[in-house]
């Protein structure tokens with residue numbers, strides 16, 4: 001197999017939920033060896049959401065990681081943790097400082113254990129008053145971001161139903177890791193970096209920040225409409241619950257749309273002559289477009305418009321999404337098989353489980369160092385022998401003793 005871009009880099013991951021495990025997932029797809037530390041009594045919640053068998057890695061997150069069990073609250077765990085830290089190039093965590101201190105791995109301690117260790121500390125809001133030490137999940141962190149300006153006017157708050165601040169922060173974490181490793185080659189110094197899901201959410205506001213500063217415009221909720229695009233909406237197509245989205249940025253795209261829907265004269269209609277005019281006349285504009293889309297399937301509508309360079313996409317969900325021909329063709333979805341221990345045999349005889357799952361791979365293509373993909377589902381503790389034995393050099397007897405003593409649990 002061609003070595004990945006981050007081949008030779010070892011990352012120690014300690015932390016739950018979306019953003020931090022996403023970081024490890026991307027790094028492992030890029031070729032890093034990512035060791036994820038969890039304990040049976042606090043397994044990353046994302047690994048046991050109801051759909052999945054308890055303890056089995058959630059496909060899109062843990063599929064490539066080395067999952068070890070270590071109860072860091074155990075008095076004997078510190079020595080094992082120190083070995084892990086010494087063997088790693090990068091440490092990523094989202095536990096709060098007090099928790100890390102309790103475990104003897106706050107940042108000064110880590111520096112002492114491994115002076116070359118790069119550290120990414122993913123926080124809620126970061127250091128500094130007034131939010132220092134705040135606990136955040138996606139939604140509360142997003143009140144500063146896009147969710148305040150998405151949705152329809154009469155909605156109290158548009159919960160985006162996806163914690164985008166986590167996905168953004170996970171990507172920032174990856175950038176930090178790669179930059180730190182590159183910088184270290186030059187400076188010989190490791191980096192300590194603080195990232196934050198709150199700040200990541202704030203950075204999704206984009207031009208709205210400038211618009212407020214320059215013009216004192218406070219963004220309002222406009223449903224699917226947008227001042228800088230018109231038409232800009234989801235249009236009903238033939239068939240139940242079937243929509244096509246269309247976004248037109250300029251007059252050229254508008255003229256192409258008019259021709260494609262068989263109404264070239266609309267391009268000269270003064271109500272629709274400019275983006276501003278089309279935005280002001282969005283109701284009749286949307287009616288005209290709906291009249292055309294409602295006679296077609298969403299696929300036909302999308303294909304017809306895309307053929308003439310008008311950005312259009314189908315609204316996909318559930319099966320539509322999982323079976324999207326393009327995503328499938330580009331290998332974004334792979335079928336992954338659950339593995340589970342064969343209870344009839346002693347030791348670790350792993351058998352393919354009965355259920356299959358769709359696993360998301362990383363949506364990037366690298367020509368020289370392709371991303372890794374593995375169809376194996378890892379299970380908590382599955383890599384204990386490899387990591388503790390082969391990487392850390394702990395003897396099998398000692399691994400067994402630590403396991404029996406509840407340290408590796």
Ligand SMILES: CC(C)(COP(=O)(O)OP(=O)(O)OC[C@H]1O[C@@H](n2cnc3c(N)ncnc32)[C@H](O)[C@@H]1OP(=O)(O)O)[C@@H](O)C(=O)NCCC(=O)NCCSC(=O)C(=O)O
Pocket residue numbers: 016017018019020037038039042070071072073094095096099122123124134135136137138139163166197
């Ligand atoms: C992630 C957090 C919300 C988690 O907060 P808390 O639930 O309060 O967790 P704590 O940090 O206190 O730790 C939880 C408990 O688990 C224990 N714990 C955890 N792992 C271990 C291991 N390996 N061994 C032993 N014990 C463990 C830990 O000691 C605590 O025990 P006790 O003390 O005994 O209880 C917070 O740390 C945080 O805000 N982090 C920064 C922002 C962030 O990453 N947010 C989530 C993004 S994802 C997201 O938003 C989303 O999914 O949605």
